[in-house]
Structures are given as C-alpha cells and as structure tokens.
Amino acid sequence: MSLYSLQKLLYQLNRDPDSRARFKQDPAAHARAFELTDEEMKAVLDPDIGLLYVLGVNGQILMHYAALRGLEWSAYIEAMREGVRRHGPVRAGIYAMVEE
Amino acid sequence: MPLVFAGVCSHAPGITGRKDQADPAVRDAFYGAFDRMRLAIEAAKPDALVVVGAEHFANFFMDNMPAFALGMADHYEGPIEDEQWLGIKRRRVPGDRALSERLIARVMRDVDVAYAEEWKFDHGIMVPLNFLTPRYDVTIIPANINCQGPPLTPLSRAWAFGRALRKAADEMPERIALVGTGGISHWPATPNSGKINEAWDREFLKRWSANRRDELLSYTDAETYREAGQGGFEIRCFIAAAAAAEGATGEIWFYAPIPIFAVGCTIGVMNL
Numbered sequence A: 001m002s003l004y005s006l007q008k009l010l011y012q013l014n015r016d017p018d019s020r021a022r023f024k025q026d027p028a029a030h031a032r033a034f035e036l037t038d039e040e041m042k043a044v045l046d047p048d049i050g051l052l053y054v055l056g057v058n059g060q061i062l063m064h065y066a067a068l069r070g071l072e073w074s075a076y077i078e079a080m081r082e083g084v085r086r087h088g089p090v091r092a093g094i095y096a097m098v099e100e
Numbered sequence B: 001m002p003l004v005f006a007g008v009c010s011h012a013p014g015i016t017g018r019k020d021q022a023d024p025a026v027r028d029a030f031y032g033a034f035d036r037m038r039l040a041i042e043a044a045k046p047d048a049l050v051v052v053g054a055e056h057f058a059n060f061f062m063d064n065m066p067a068f069a070l071g072m073a074d075h076y077e078g079p080i081e082d083e084q085w086l087g088i089k090r091r092r093v094p095g096d097r098a099l100s101e102r103l104i105a106r107v108m109r110d111v112d113v114a115y116a117e118e119w120k121f122d123h124g125i126m127v128p129l130n131f132l133t134p135r136y137d138v139t140i141i142p143a144n145i146n147c148q149g150p151p152l153t154p155l156s157r158a159w160a161f162g163r164a165l166r167k168a169a170d171e172m173p174e175r176i177a178l179v180g181t182g183g184i185s186h187w188p189a190t191p192n193s194g195k196i197n198e199a200w201d202r203e204f205l206k207r208w209s210a211n212r213r214d215e216l217l218s219y220t221d222a223e224t225y226r227e228a229g230q231g232g233f234e235i236r237c238f239i240a241a242a243a244a245a246e247g248a249t250g251e252i253w254f255y256a257p258i259p260i261f262a263v264g265c266t267i268g269v270m271n272l
C-alpha cells in the first residue's frame, strides 16, 4: 500500500506546472519516480479515475486530476461510481461513497 | 483592541463556480446574507480580517501537515483553482507581515502554530472573500486547521486555537475581525456530492449559536463522518470562531441546503 506516494504524485501534478509538463511528456517515466504498486501505476496511466477513487485518493486531490485528464464534473462523479461497481468499496481514506 | 467581529460562512466552490445552476430565489437570498455580513464587517472597521479556513491541499500536504497554520506575508495570491471553474479571477490579496508576526508570537504562547511566509488561497478563503471583501482592500491573515489529512486536529484543540486567536487579537492595537469558513454536513468530491443532512446541520448551528463549549466539542469524528460526511470535519473552523467569541452567543442569518452548491449554505454571526 503506497497511497501516500500515489497522492503525492497527483498533488504535485495539481500544484506544480513543471511536474505537469514532465508528466505530459512521458507519464510513465514521471510516475516511476514514485513508489507505486502495479495497480496504482496502472490507475494513474490509464487513467482509471474510478480505481484511484477506490484506492483512497482524497477527493480534493482526485477531482483536479480528473479535470486534468479531461473529465467534466458529471463524468468524474460517474467515474467514481463506476469504480466502486468494478473494484468494490473505497479501501482507504475519508472519501468513501455512501449508499443511499 | 478587543476583537471587533466574529462569524462563520460557507466556502464551497459551487457557490461561485456553479451559481447559474442554482435556484435564483434561494441563491440570491444567500448572496444577500453574505452581503449583510460584508456590511457588518465594514461597520466594525477592521484593520485586518483573520480567515480561519480548512484548505484542501493548496499549500499543506501529508509530507508536513500542520495541525494549525497562520500566514505571515505582505501579500497572498488566489485562487489556485481554474478561474473559470471557480468563477473568481486570480489576484493578489493584501496581507500584513508585521501584524501577522505579532499575532503568531502571541498565539504560540498557547497553541503550537506553524507559520507560512507563502500561502496560496484556494476556494476555502477565496469564496468568502469574493463576497466579504469584494474590492480586496482589507488586510487578510489566513489561518488553517487540518480538516483533510487524518489524524485531524482534535475539536478541543480547534477550540484552544480560537481562544488563542482571541487573546492575541485583543492584545493588538489593531482592530481584528475573524471569520471561520467551511461546510457543515457535506460530501464534496464523492459520488454523494449534493447530499446534505439538514437536521444535523440545524442541530449543529443551534449549538454554535448557543456557544456552549461542551456541546460543540461532544461530536466524535466517527459520528461526524457518518452523519455529516468528510466535509463535516470542517466544523473545526466553526468551533474556532465560536471559541474566539466565547461568552457571546450567535445568530444564524442564513441557512438553506443548496444541493448544486454541495452544502447547506450558512451565514452566522456572533453578538460580541
């Protein structure tokens, strides 16, 4: 479990234009600098926003990454729902989905 | 000078970013309450406004997460978010390094606070300022309580921080106003975005208005998470504002759930 590294990668993309530029040039190379599991790496690169959500990425970080990868608000919300359908409940963090 | 103003307001990004999608009647009533708060702050003639916010990884991350932070710069910048998305243009916001330094030194005698000579504002501060100091001509002193990265700042410490800010403000020759910002119940950036627990909110606001310490501090994080979502952790900012006004009671000038804003929209003021 390396949720910290995963969130750090995404946080830096949100806040640091240089990181963003490096990531855009070669996403895999950029991501390899972080200690990620294979599942986390795949979720970042696909990108699988739903899986990132299930892995426990804080919503205040993930919503900006979703926007960076071109997801509009409603598509982002749906991607999280789809993630839970495919991968099961959120595994960590404080942004779990509530069943209504 | 004794603290000249204390209040609380919502800060959800939808308040400005999705304003066109809200029911105009309730939205305009909410904006009207914000404007009433602006007038009250202006009438108090503050030399500086301390904004106790709950930021969302704009400056602080889990590599070095402070329980509390105060800004110490002559100017700040915000918003960090996309201007279109938030509906607020990026700008410089005035600060006062020397005043911050004096305040921080006094707060530190009671609460271990981190200071930051650089601080970029996110919606947690920019949305309130958009309404409360729309000309950006009021000196701002940003304050932060960790409501995002567990372990979170305990409620009892949020109260202590509010008390420390009050003592510091009272000892300054300047006139200091204070606003706490945040959600009550809400589930932002989750599939449940738009969900609001109105009954929980109203009970919390009743306790906030009565300003009884024990009632405000009796919430557990497990209970808050269950009933009010992770957004409910931001009650820390409301609690700090109440503590800053200990001895006074408050009034809720506005409360209404506005789902497209993803929060029960709130304006509350303490009668100092």
Ligand SMILES: [Fe+2]
Binding pocket: B011, B012, B054, B056, B124, B182, B183, B234
């Ligand atoms: Fe917030």
